[in-house]
Amino acid sequence: MKNCFGKIVVPKVPNLIIQQILDRIVSEELKPGDKLPSEPQLQEIFEVSRPQLKSAFKRMENFGIVETRPQSGTYMAPYGKKILEGLLTNILHLNEQSIDYRSLADTRRMIEIRAAELSAQNIDEKDLRKIRKAHEIFKQNASKDRAIDDDIYFHLLIVSNSGSPVLNSQYCIMTPDMINFWKNLGVMEKEMERRTEETFAEHEAIIAALEAGDSEACARAMKTHMDNTYNTAEMLMEKYGDF
Incomplete structure (x- = not known):
């Protein structure tokens, strides 16, 4: 019987943050080009640590999904909705892809x-x-x-x-x-x-x-x-x- 079970994989916090961003893009609550809340606001909203938040946003920035503008803030990239959905999904499935x-x-x-x-x-x-x-x-x-x-x-x-x-x-x-x-x-x-x-x-x-x-x-x-x-x-x- 024990062989029918498998290891429980707990999602990492940065992935959960990225998943929330993806969910908001899908629901159109967040749109391409939208300005995101500030880092302290996002920490409070997500109830996560600063390093966890930075890890999620560093990954998204590396993939061109978000962009930081000096003296202005962080914005979603101005790509189409489907492109953003695809990029975010790819990040979440990074280790599963062949x-x-x-x-x-x-x-x-x-x-x-x-x-x-x-x-x-x-x-x-x-x-x-x-x-x-x-x-x-x-x-x-x-x-x-x-x-x-x-x-x-x-x-x-x-x-x-x-x-x-x-x-x-x-x-x-x-x-x-x-x-x-x-x-x-x-x-x-x-x-x-x-x-x-x-x-x-x-x-x-x-x-x-x-x-x-x-x-x-x-x-x-x-x-x-x-x-x-x-x-x-x-x-x-x-x-x-x-x-």
């Missing part, structure tokens, strides 16, 4: 190379500072659990500066799958150390091309980065099997 990495990598490669080319044409000093800061945070956290999120955030900033809403929305939809895949690969820590060091240099080449406003160089630097990333993933999948 990923076809090769298809994902092909799509990511096309989006990121084009986005890098466009970003070099469009980016201003303010957004360059954000990208530099994101890279420095990634370097600082490279040995920590959040390193993958920080790496993806660096790329998300570049895509968001492409000036293309289509590239941006497609990239946001893909983001949970990318994070899930790389977190699975992350268990082979020693084999990822060399790739992490290479990634630092490749990011810096991309930043240099953005600073120079050289769209061709930026596209080349991103292509090199994507090709090397793909080759590393292929090598590890061949060694350990697809997952």
